[in-house]
Amino acid sequence: xxxxxxxxxxxxxxxxxxxxxxxxxxxxxxxxxxxxxxxxxxxxxxxxxxxxxxxxxxxxxxxxxxxxxxxxxxxxxxxxxxxxxxxxxxxxxxxxxxxxxxxxxxxxxxxxxxxxxxxxxxxxxxxxxxxxxxxxxxxxxxxxxxxxxxxxxxxxxxxxxxxxxxxxxxxxxxxxxxxxxxxxxxxxxxxxxxxxxxxxxxxxxxxxxxxxxxxxxxxxxxxxxxxxxxxxxxxxxxxxxxxxxxxxxxxxxxxxxxxxxxxxxxxxxxxxxxxxxxxxxxxxxxxxxxxxxxxxxxxxxxxxxxxxxxxxxxxxxxxxxxxxxxxxxx
Amino acid sequence: xxxxxxxxxxxxxxxxxxxxxxxxxxxxxxxxxxxxxxxxxxxxxxxxxxxxxxxxxxxxxxxxxxxxxxxxxxxxxxxxxxxxxxxxxxxxxxxxxxxxxxxxxxxxxxxxxxxxxxxxxxxxxxxxxxxxxxxxxxxxxxxxxxxxxxxxxxxxxxxxxxxxxxxxxxxxxxxxxxxxxxxxxxxxxxxxxxxxxxxxxxxxxxxxxxxxxxxxxxxxxxxxxxxxxxxxxxxxxxxxxxxxxxxxxxxxxxxxxxxxxxxxxxxxxxxxxxxxxxxxxxxxxxxxxxxxxxxxx
Numbered sequence: 001x002x003x004x005x006x007x008x009x010x011x012x013x014x015x016x017x018x019x020x021x022x023x024x025x026x027x028x029x030x031x032x033x034x035x036x037x038x039x040x041x042x043x044x045x046x047x048x049x050x051x052x053x054x055x056x057x058x059x060x061x062x063x064x065x066x067x068x069x070x071x072x073x074x075x076x077x078x079x080x081x082x083x084x085x086x087x088x089x090x091x092x093x094x095x096x097x098x099x100x101x102x103x104x105x106x107x108x109x110x111x112x113x114x115x116x117x118x119x120x121x122x123x124x125x126x127x128x129x130x131x132x133x134x135x136x137x138x139x140x141x142x143x144x145x146x147x148x149x150x151x152x153x154x155x156x157x158x159x160x161x162x163x164x165x166x167x168x169x170x171x172x173x174x175x176x177x178x179x180x181x182x183x184x185x186x187x188x189x190x191x192x193x194x195x196x197x198x199x200x201x202x203x204x205x206x207x208x209x210x211x212x213x214x215x216x217x218x219x220x221x222x223x224x225x226x227x228x229x230x231x232x233x234x235x236x237x238x239x240x241x242x243x244x245x246x247x248x249x250x251x252x253x254x255x256x257x258x259x260x261x262x263x264x265x266x267x268x269x270x271x272x273x274x275x276x277x278x279x280x281x282x283x284x285x286x287x288x289x290x291x292x293x294x295x296x297x298x299x300x301x302x303x304x305x306x307x308x309x310x311x312x313x314x315x316x317x318x319x320x321x322x323x324x325x326x327x328x329x330x
Numbered sequence: 331x332x333x334x335x336x337x338x339x340x341x342x343x344x345x346x347x348x349x350x351x352x353x354x355x356x357x358x359x360x361x362x363x364x365x366x367x368x369x370x371x372x373x374x375x376x377x378x379x380x381x382x383x384x385x386x387x388x389x390x391x392x393x394x395x396x397x398x399x400x401x402x403x404x405x406x407x408x409x410x411x412x413x414x415x416x417x418x419x420x421x422x423x424x425x426x427x428x429x430x431x432x433x434x435x436x437x438x439x440x441x442x443x444x445x446x447x448x449x450x451x452x453x454x455x456x457x458x459x460x461x462x463x464x465x466x467x468x469x470x471x472x473x474x475x476x477x478x479x480x481x482x483x484x485x486x487x488x489x490x491x492x493x494x495x496x497x498x499x500x501x502x503x504x505x506x507x508x509x510x511x512x513x514x515x516x517x518x519x520x521x522x523x524x525x526x527x528x529x530x531x532x533x534x535x536x537x538x539x540x541x542x543x544x545x546x547x548x549x550x551x552x553x554x555x556x557x558x559x560x561x562x563x564x565x566x567x568x569x570x571x572x573x574x575x576x577x578x579x580x581x582x583x584x585x586x587x588x589x590x591x592x593x594x595x596x597x598x599x600x601x602x603x604x605x606x607x608x609x610x611x612x613x614x615x616x617x618x619x620x621x622x623x624x625x626x627x
Contacts, residue, residue, distance in 0.1 A: 061427040063366075063434060108612050115364040116611055118430040119566065122366065123559045123604050130556075130600035245555060249438055256431060294445035301438025305411065308432045309418055 009182055016178045023170050027163055035162045037274055039234050042169035045270040046176045047227035047251045049263060050220045055252075056260040057184055058216030059196030060109065061118050064125030065224050066248035070132075072098035072225025073232040073243070077144035078137060087148050091172065094229035095222045102221020103214060110213035125248045132240040143239025146232045169230045176226060180263050183219065192216050227251075246297070253304040276300055335473065336592040337585055342477035343546075344584015345484035349539035350561025351568065351576035352491070353532035358570050359508035360528040361412060366433040368536050369558035370440025371407065373551060375400035375537030376544050377448050380455055389458040396537040404533020408526045411436060444551040452553065455544035480542045487538060488577060491531075495573070504528055556600070560587075563607040569616050 027035055047069060054060050072094035079085050079093050105124070109117055132138045148168060183189050194202040195209045203209050232238045250273050258269025277296040350368065357365040365371075379396030383389065415432045459475040495501035506514040507524040515521045539561075540554065547553050564583045568575025583603065590602045 055427060059427075061430055063430070108608055112611055114427075115358070115430060115570075116566070118366070118427075119364060119559075119562045120608060120611060123562065123607055126555050126559045127600045127604050130597070134597035134601060245552070246438075249434055252431060252434065253438075291446065293450065294442045298439055298442035298446070301435045301442060304438065305432055305435035308428050308435065309411075309415055 012178055012181060016174050020171070020174050023174075024167070027166055027170075032160060032162045035160075035166045036234070037278070039162070039166040039169040039230075041267075041270045041274050042166070042173035043227055043230035043234055044251065044254060044273055045173045045266055046223055046230055048254045048258060048266040048269045049176055049180045050223035050227060051251055051255040052258075052260060052263060052266055053180060053184070053192075053223060054216055054220035055255065056262070057189060057196065058192040058213060058220070060213060060216065061114070062121045062220075062248075063118050063252065064121035064123075064248050065220075065251050066243045066245070067121070067124045067128050068098050068102055068221045068224035069228030069231060069247070070128050070238075070240075070243035071101045071221075072228035073146065073238045074132075074138055074144070075225075076229045077146045077232065077238040080146065081144055091226065091229050094225040096225075098225025098228065099218050099222035102224070103218040106214040106217025106221070109217055110210050122245075125243075125245050128240055128243050139239070141240060143237055143242070145236065146229075146238050147236055148233045165233060168233060172226055172230050176223060177263065177266075180223070184263055188215070249304075250300065253300050256304055256307050272303075273300065276303075332592075333589075336588050338473045339477065339592075340585035340588025341581060342473070342480050342584070343543075343588065344564075344581040345481050346539050346543045346557070346580075347560050347564045347584050348577040348580025349484055349487070349535050349542070350557055351564035351580045352488070352573060353535040353539070354561055354565045355568070355570055355573050355576040356528050356532040356535070358565070359573075360504070360525045361408075361416065363412065363416070363429045363433065364562070364570075365529075365532065366430065366558065367407065367436035367440060368532070368561070369552075369554040370437045370444070371400060371403050371533050372536035372540035372557070373549065373554045374403055374440055374444055375533070376455065376540030376549050376554075377444055379537070379541050380448075380453065380544075380549060383456060389456065393538075393541050396541045397534045398537075400533040400535070400537025400540075401530045402533070404536070405526050405530035407436065407533070408529035412529070413522070441551040448551075450551060452548040452550045455541070455549050457545045461545065476545065483538070483542065487535070491535075491573075500527075559607075560603055563603050563610075566607060566610055 023038075027038070030038075047065060050068070051062060051065050054062050054065075075097035076090035076094040079090055080087070085093070109120065112120060132143070133140050138144070148165060184192075191202070191207050191212050194205065194207055195212045199209045202212075228243075232242065235242055254269030254273040255266065256269075257272050258267070259265030276299055280296045280299065281292060350372070353368055353372075354365060357363060357368075375396045378399035379392040382395040383392035386392070411432065412429075415429055457476050457479075459479045461474050461476050463474050493501075495505060503514070503519045503524050504527065506517070507519065507521045508528070511521045514524075539557070540549075543554070543557055547557070560583060561580070564580035565576045567579030567583060568577070570576075583606070586606070587599050587603060591599045
């Protein structure tokens with residue numbers, strides 16, 4: 001595919017630092033609520049990347065990515081509560097815990113395909129509240145608090161909590177994007193795509209499909225773990241009600257709308273799923289509470305359905321094809 | 331005696347899982363899509379039943395209304411959405427995942443619409459029968475009149491389905507269309523119509539299951555998510571291709587979960603079902619009664 005003129009890792013990191021600088025400066029010029037939404041976008045972005053890696057690149061469907069986010073978030077909250085570790089360390093722990101968990105699930109999931117994998121991951125997502133209630137250390141319905149607190153030292157007074165939250169989430173997201181882009185343009189990413197395109201052909205080329213699938217599951221879960229801890233930071237809480245089935249659906253919708261086969265689409269997807277409810281909140285201010293609560297969900301689901309029906313690889317991919325009509329892809 | 335009670339209680343809830351498994355398998359056989367929107371369809375039908383019940387105050391009219399609503403919604407979903415998705419989304423890289431995601435989108439729409447119409451609170455659903463355990467020779471047993479009603483209703487529904495599938499030409503067409511659509515089409519049967527009928531049939535089964543389970547679980551837009559997972563597990567136990575397998579799988583799951591709940595406590599119910607699902611998928615993906623190689627299809 002098109003891997004010839006990709007920038008090097010060094011250039012990507014420079015670009016990422018530049019974007020980080022822009023975001024840092026920009027965060028001083030927008031109001032607090034927008035900053036908070038920025039943090040949400042950053043958290044969802046990482047979650048969507050985890051789906052793009054798994055479904056778009058490795059071809060394995062997941063309906064329960066929220067469950068892996070929950071694994072990351074809960075492990076972070078537990079280590080804070082039990083061992084009082086510094087917050088920054090918990091992000092790493094969340095990633096490692098979720099990745100380990102993903103590896104275990106992936107070993108079994110690697111042998112499943114299509115509807116069976118979908119059903120198993122769906123069951124996993126549906127069962128998160130039940131599991132949280134069954135294991136006492138997870139704090140039941142109330143969950144565990146997860147507070148990233150204030151900016152350190154003398155900045156605590158000048159930097160608002162939302163700004164601090166945004167910086168942390170944005171930093172996580174930027175790191176995640178850089179790693180994801182590097183991964184997908186590396187040999188590993190090409191292996192994943194080969195297995196997705198044709199398992200037997202990939203195996204004949206010396207790739208071990210089972211290993212590749214489990215690896216994809218592990219990596220994707222690590223990203224989901226990071227998304228989970230970022231997401232919990234925005235909520236300030238890790239509870240079963242935060243990781244419902246609708247979170248998994250929302251992320252999947254973002255991934256599909258942004259374009260499931262490109263990392264770059266994830267940002268668009270994350271924006272869409274944060275913006276749509278906001279737009280409807282403004283529109284439906286006079287309407288009943290019910291409309292404000294349910295209409296965004298209906299719109300998002302309808303977009304998902306339309307997108308799958310009209311542009312299965314996402315609207316961005318469809319536009320891309322429209323623009324490059326006549327140029328046949330190699 | 332205690333074990334016996336637990337087993338009998340499991341049969342009643344297992345019968346409901348059987349209905350959902352039946353609905354999922356019927357759709358899977360004809361369209362090769364696992365209908366995750368079934369949870370939404372069933373809840374929608376149950377809400378229709380509840381509305382009729384509130385307006386008229388007749389349980390039986392509400393039951394029939396819910397089944398009819400399920401039939402109509404099932405047929406509608408097939409004609410308006412599924413047909414289009416299956417035709418369109420088969421060429422892209424997302425071909426294998428597209429129908430599943432579409433079904434999820436549909437589930438989201440259903441749940442949102444239900445929330446708009448009926449609100450998000452859990453509402454009780456009435457029954458025509460006592461929910462207290464019956465007493466036999468002075469001993470109260472956990473098996474209630476309602477449980478007996480559920481069991482009998484499911485047995486009757488399954489018997490009617492069995493007669494339709496095995497004894498009528500319509501049933502023969504449905505089985506043929508599921509088994510070899512191309513050959514069936516060449517034999518002059520309109521496969522697409524048969525497929526719509528299958529979805530309608532499945533929708534009706536879902537509506538019935540919803541009305542039967544709602545007095546226990548209550549009804550809310552997403553209150554049947556768990557039922558869907560249990561129904562899917564039951565279908566997988568039986569092998570996604572075997573209707574009898576799915577029905578037996580539902581009963582087995584109901585009894586098994588009832589035993590776990592009775593002896594270990596309710597918090598282990600879901601974990602047991604989940605572990606069971608994973609183990610079956612890994613050890614015997616074709617199900618207990620399914621044909622070999624069915625998973626690949």
